[in-house]
Amino acid sequence: MSLQLPLFSPKVAASVDVASPDAPADAASMPVAGERPPAMSDHSLDYCVLGSGSGGNCAIVRIGREAILIDAGFGPRRTAAWLSNAGVLLENVKAVCVTHLDRDHFRPTWIKTLVGFGIRVCVHRWHLPDLRRVENFDLLDDAGLVHVFDDDPFEPIAGLATTCVHLPHDHKGTVGFVIDSGPVRIGHATDLGHVPTRLIDRFSGVDLMAIESNYDPDLQLASSRPSFLKKRIMGGKGHLSNDEAYDAVRRVARISPTGLPQHVVLLHRSADCNSSKHVLRAFENDPVLSERVTLTQQRRRTKWFKLRPVGATAREQMKLLS
Numbered sequence: 001m002s003l004q005l006p007l008f009s010p011k012v013a014a015s016v017d018v019a020s021p022d023a024p025a026d027a028a029s030m031p032v033a034g035e036r037p038p039a040m041s042d043h044s045l046d047y048c049v050l051g052s053g054s055g056g057n058c059a060i061v062r063i064g065r066e067a068i069l070i071d072a073g074f075g076p077r078r079t080a081a082w083l084s085n086a087g088v089l090l091e092n093v094k095a096v097c098v099t100h101l102d103r104d105h106f107r108p109t110w111i112k113t114l115v116g117f118g119i120r121v122c123v124h125r126w127h128l129p130d131l132r133r134v135e136n137f138d139l140l141d142d143a144g145l146v147h148v149f150d151d152d153p154f155e156p157i158a159g160l161a162t163t164c165v166h167l168p169h170d171h172k173g174t175v176g177f178v179i180d181s182g183p184v185r186i187g188h189a190t191d192l193g194h195v196p197t198r199l200i201d202r203f204s205g206v207d208l209m210a211i212e213s214n215y216d217p218d219l220q221l222a223s224s225r226p227s228f229l230k231k232r233i234m235g236g237k238g239h240l241s242n243d244e245a246y247d248a249v250r251r252v253a254r255i256s257p258t259g260l261p262q263h264v265v266l267l268h269r270s271a272d273c274n275s276s277k278h279v280l281r282a283f284e285n286d287p288v289l290s291e292r293v294t295l296t297q298q299r300r301r302t303k304w305f306k307l308r309p310v311g312a313t314a315r316e317q318m319k320l321l322s
Contacts, residue, residue, distance in 0.1 A: 044062075044063070044064075044306060044307070044308070045061070045062070045063050045179075045181040045183070045184045045186070045307045046060075046061070046062045046063075046304050046305065046306055046307065047059065047060065047061055047062075047186055047208055047210075047265075047304070047305045047307060048060045048062075048086055048301055048302055048303070048304045048305065049210070049265060049267070049296045049301060049302045050074065050079065050082045050083070050086070050301045051073075051074060051082070051296070051297065051298050051299060051300070051301060052190070052267040052268050052269070052296040052297070052298065053104075053268060053269060053270075053271060053296075053297070053298035054104055054268075054270065054271065054298075055073075055104060055298050055299075056073035056074040056104050056107075056298070057071045057073040057099075057104055057105050057190065057267070057268065058070070058071050058072055058073050058074055058079060058082075059071065059188065059210065060083070060086065060088060061160070061179055061186060062088065062092075063157065063159050063160055063181055064159070065092060066092055066093075066094050066157045066158075067088050067092050067093050067094065067157075068093065068094060068095045068096065068097055068156045068157055068160065069093055069095070069096045069097070070096075070097050070099065070177060070188055071096070071097075071098060071099055071105040071106060071190075072096050072098070072105075072106050072107060072110050073103070073104045073105045073106065073107060074107065075107050075109050075110075076090075076107075076109060076110050076113040082301060085301070086301060086304070090113075090117060091117060093117070093119055094119060094120065094156065094157045095119060095120040095121070095122055095147070095156035095157055096110075096114070096119060096120070096121050096122065097122045097156055097162065097177055098121060098122065098123045098124075098127065098131075099174045099175055099176070099177075099190060099191065100127055100130075100169065100172070100173075100174040100175070100191065101123075101127050101130035101131060101134070102191070105190075105191070106131075106134075108134045108135050108136070111134065111135065111136040111137065111139055111140055112136060112139065114140060114145060115139050115140055115143045115145065118143070118145065119145065120145045120146070120147050120156065121140060121145060121146055121147065122147045122149055122154065122156050122162075123146065123147070123148060123149070124148070124149060124150065124164060124175045125148050125149070125150050126172055126173065126175075127172065127175075128146075128148055130172075131146070149162075149164065150164075151163075151164065159181055159182075160179055160180070160181060161179075161180045161181075161182075162177055162178070162179050162180070163177070163178050163180075163202070164176065164177060164178075165177070165178065165189065165196075165198060165199050165202050165203075166196075166198070167189060167191070167192035167196070167199065168192055168193045168194055168196065168237050169191045169192055169193055169237055169238070169239075174190070174191045174192060176188060176189030176190075176192070176199060176202075177189075178202050178203065178206065183308070183309040184207045184208075184307040184308065184309055185205065185206045185207055185208075186206060186207065186208045186210070186307070187202070187203035187206040187208070187209045187210065187211075187252075187261075188210040188211075189203075189210070189211050189212070190210075190211070190212040190267045190268050191212060191239065191268065192212065192239070192240060193235065193237035193238045193239065193240075194237075194240070194244070195240065195244060195247070195248040195251075199248070200248065200251045200252055200255070201255075203252045203261075204252060204255045204256050205256045205257060205260055206252070206256070206260065206261050207260060207261060207262050207263070207307050207309075208261055208262065208263040208264075208265065208305055208307055209249060209252055209261040209263070209264050209265070210264075210265040210266075210267055211240070211245050211248055211249065211264075211265075211266065211267060212239060212240050212245065212266070212267045212268035213240060213241075213242050213245035213246075213266040213267070213268070213269060213274070213279050213282070214233070214239035214240055214241065214245075214268050214269065214270050214273075214274065215233060215234075215239060215241055215242070215270045215273040215274050216241065216242055216273060216274050216275070216278040216279075217234065217241050217243075219272075219273040219274060219275075219278065220233065220234060220241075220270075220273040223272055223273050225272070225273075239268065239270075242274065242278055242279050242281075242282035242283075243282050245266060245279075245282070246282045246283050246285075246286075246289075249261075249264050249283075249289060250286060250289065253289060261292065262292065262307070263292055263294065263305050263307075264289060264292045264293045264294070265293075265294050265296060265302065265305070266279060266293060266294070266295050266296060267296050268296075269295065269296065269297075269298075271298065276295050279293075279295060280293070280295075
C-alpha cells in the first residue's frame with residue numbers, strides 16, 4: 001500500500017505545517033530589537049542563527065532570493081515561523097546542509113516537509129547510513145532530494161561553493177562547512193571534540209567564523225552530570241570548551257588577512273555548564289576579537305550578518321584598530 005503524501009502550499013509555509021507536531025513558535029520568533037530583515041540582493045551573502053544549543057541547532061545562509069539551512073534541529077513548524085520573522089519564506093529554502101544526524105541537528109519530522117517543498121538534503125557519505133535509518137527516508141530518496149557529498153566541493157544552490165571539514169565528535173565525527181560566494185566566505189563548525197589543524201587552515205580568511213563554545217571546564221566538573229558524560233564531553237571527541245574556542249579563533253585570525261574574521265559567532269552553549277559571562281571572560285584577553293563576538297541563544301535568533309567584501313580602505317582602518 002502506498003503512503004499518501006500530504007499536499008503543501010508555499011503560501012502557508014510560514015504559518016502551517018501539518019507534517020510537524022511541534023509546539024507553536026514562542027518568544028524566540030520575536031524580532032531582534034532595532035533590526036530590519038536585510039534587503040535581498042543577488043550580490044550579498046547573509047547569515048543568521050535561528051537557535052543553537054542542545055535543544056536544537058539551525059542557521060540560515062542566504063544569497064539573493066535563495067537560502068540554505070545549516071542543520072534542521074527544530075521542527076519545521078517552528079522553523080518556518082522563525083524564518084518568516086527573519087524575512088525568509090520556507091519556499092526560498094533550497095537545501096539543508098547537515099553536519100551530522102543527531103536529533104538536535106536534524107529532526108526526523110522534517111522529511112515530509114522537505115519532500116513537499118522540494119528541499120534537498122546534503123549529507124556527507126559518512127552519515128548516509130544514519131539518514132537512511134530516519135523514518136520516511138524512502139520518500140526523500142524517491143523524490144531525488146538526497147545529495148551525498150564527500151571531500152569535493154559542491155553547490156547546495158547556485159553560487160555557493162561549499163566544502164566540508166572533517167571534525168572529531170563521538171564515533172563517526174561531524175562535518176564543518178566553508179561556504180564561499182566568491183567575494184565572501186563563511187566557516188561554520190559545531191560539535192567537535194578538539195580543533196584539528198585542518199579546520200584552522202580551511203577557515204583562514206573567512207569573513208564570518210561560527211564555532212561552538214560549549215562549556216566551562218570548572219562548571220562542567222562541578223555539575224551533577226555522571227562522570228562518563230563529563231569524560232565524553234571533555235575527552236577530545238565531545239565538545240569544545242570556551243578556552244578551546246577562543247584559541248581556535250585566535251589561530252584563525254593570526255593566519256588570516258588583517259581584519260578577518262569580521263564576525264565571530266559562538267554556537268551550542270551549554271545551558272547547564274556555561275554562561276555568557278564565562279564565554280566572554282575567555283575572550284576578554286583580546287579586546288579586538290572580543291568586539292567581534294556574538295553569542296547565540298537556544299530560543300532567540302541572532303541578528304542578520306550582512307557579509308560584504310572588505311575593501312582596501314576598510315582593511316587599512318581595521319589594521320589601525322588592531
